[in-house]
Amino acid sequence: MKSSYINSHVILALCIMYLGVWCFGEPDYNDVAPMEEVEKTALYSAIQGFVGHWWNGSDLYPDPCGWTPIQGVSCDLFDGLWYVTALSIGPIQDNSLDCAPNVEFRPQLFELKHLKSLNFFKCFVSPHKHPVTIPGKNWEKLAGNLETLEFRSNAGLIGKVPTSFGSLIRLQSLVLLENGLVGELPTNVGNLTKLKRLVLAANWFYGRIPDNFGGLNELLILDLSRNLLSGSLPLTFGGLTSLLKLDLSNNQLEGNLPTVMGYLKNLTLLDLRKNRFSGGLTKSLQEMYSLEEMALSDNPIGGDLQGLEWHSLQNLVVLDLSNMGLAGEIPESITELKRLRFLGLSGNKLTGNLSPKLATLPCVSALYLNGNNLTGELKFSEWFYGKMGRRFGAWNNPNLCYPAGLMPTGHAPYGVKPCQQEVTSLEANTNSKLGEGNFDQNSHFMVSSGFSINIIDGFRWVFLVQVFMMIQLFNCFLESNL
Structure with a gap:
């Protein structure tokens, strides 16, 4: 009885649904909000400039923001009409719009007055056959709304950064990554005070870092790595108090590490590898309490490790100080960095014995001390050598050894010789006499x-x-x- 009652209710519900479709018909696609004709024309022309004349959007109904949107195009409603708010060109997804071999920036791109985000990924790929430069004009037309501007992995994008980028006062993210751009860093970028991310890495920029970059006090990420930048760090960098990540690696920067680095209390990543910094480790580094990764390797910094209170940097996970000309002993305070996973001190002039406490670091998984002048006997356990394997590097320390009798050869530290047991012998003096005669x-x-x-x-x-x-x-x- 109960089963028939439930079935009758299901049949009734299906009948109501059928009657609704029969009475009201299918949804009216004409009720979709329309796109302003001027906006649609500007968008179609801009896209054609990048993907080719073959594309005309004729298969989109009723427009790019309707039932068949374009992959990489996002829209929003303003006064009941659709307007483009984001445009991404390049093979970001399988059905994205791929760029044609010969592309062009058409002026209609700058008529998209509600555009907030503009991205190009692997769009301009041929620096020899079809080089492309960024337009120098009309960027001010997008200044009212544009918040994100990115050019990523465009080998064929050459020339200088246009000075008109300085008009994009609402810009929060400027990414010019892995392109063929040249010239000095544009100083007017330092006027974009809303910037939270500035990535100009892997281009051919040269010259000094502008002083006014230090005025970007809302900046969270600054990446100028893999360029040809030179000169010293601006003292104005002390004003980047919101900064979380600073990457200046693989350049030709020089001079001392400024003491103002200590003002960057929120910094979690400091990467200055492969530059020409000198003058020793500034004591202000120990004031960067939030640091999780410090990479200063391949700089002729010199000095020693004794001047810093390493236990102040309790959040350190990666510490890479290889190939820096460091001398003296390894301070025992480094063994208090309980979160440390990677410690690189190879290729220096470090001396003295190694503290057994290094092996007690609870998280360490890579420890490289090779290529120094360390001495004495290694006092780490067989278990430690077995856990670390080749990730414990102590080779090329001529006066360092391990106790051979305490562990099997398979767990011996790679490239380290066993300690020699001292054997003393007194040679007989055959000319010695016992009484009046010689020994038998x-x-x-x-x-x-x-x-x-x-x-x-x-x-x-x-x-x-x-x-x-x-x-x-x-x-x-x-x-x-x-």
């Missing part, structure tokens, strides 16, 4: 084994006494049995 053969053997002359006389005397006592005991035994 047995006496010579005992002396060559390390026994002195007086010890030999003592042995003879004890032997005679023992013989006499044995005779006396034998006589007593005979008398008692008679």
Whole structure:
């Protein structure tokens, strides 16, 4: 009875749904909000400039923001009409719009007045056959809304950054990554005070870092790596107090590390590898309490490790100080960095013994100390060597050794020699005299084994006494049995 009651309700619901479709018909696609004709014309022309004349959007109904949108185009409603807010060109997804071999920036691109995000990925790929430059004009037309501008992996994008980028006052993210751009860094980028991310990496930029980059106090990420930048770091960098990541690696920067680095209290990544910095490690580095990764390798910085209170940097996970000309001993305070996973100190001039506490770091998985002047005996456990394998690097320390008898060869530290056991021997002096005569053969053997002359006389005397006592005991035994 209950089952038939449920079935009747299901049938009733299906009938209501059928009657609704029969009465009201299918959805009216004409109710979709339209796109302003001027906006659609500008978008189609801009896209054609990048993908080719073959594309006209004729298969899109009723427009790019309707039922069949373009991959890479996003829209939003303004006063009941669709407007483009984001445009991404390039093979970001399988059905994205791919660029034609010969592309062009058409002026209609700058008529998309509500555009917030503009991205180009692997769009301009041929620097020799079809080089492309960024237009120098009209960027001010997008200044009212544009927040993100990115050119990524465009080998065919050459020339300089246009000065008109300085008009994009609402810009929060400017990414010019892995392109063929040249010239000095545009100083007017330092006027974009809303920037939170500035990535100009892997181009051919040269010259000094502009002082006014230090005025971008809302900046969270600054990446100028893999360029040809030179000169010293601006002292204005102390104003980047919101910065989380600073990557200036693979350039030709030089001079001392400025003390203002200590003002970057929120920094989690500091990467200055492969530059020409010198003058030792500034003590202000220990004030960067939030640091998780510090990479200063391949700089002729020099100095030692003793001047810093390493225990202040309790958040460090990666510490790479290889090939820096560091001298002196490794301070034991480094062993207090409990989160440390990677420690690179190879290729320096470090001396002294290694603290056994290095092996007690709970998270360490790579420890490279090779290519130094470390001395003494390694006092790490067999378990430690087995866990680390080749990720424990101590080779090329000529005076460093490990106790060979305490572990099997398979777990010995790679490239480190076993310690030599000291064996001392006293050579016999064949010209020595005992009384008036020379040693006999047995006496010579005992002396060559390390026994002195007086010890030999003592042995003879004890032997005679023992013989006499044995005779006396034998006589007593005979008398008692008679």
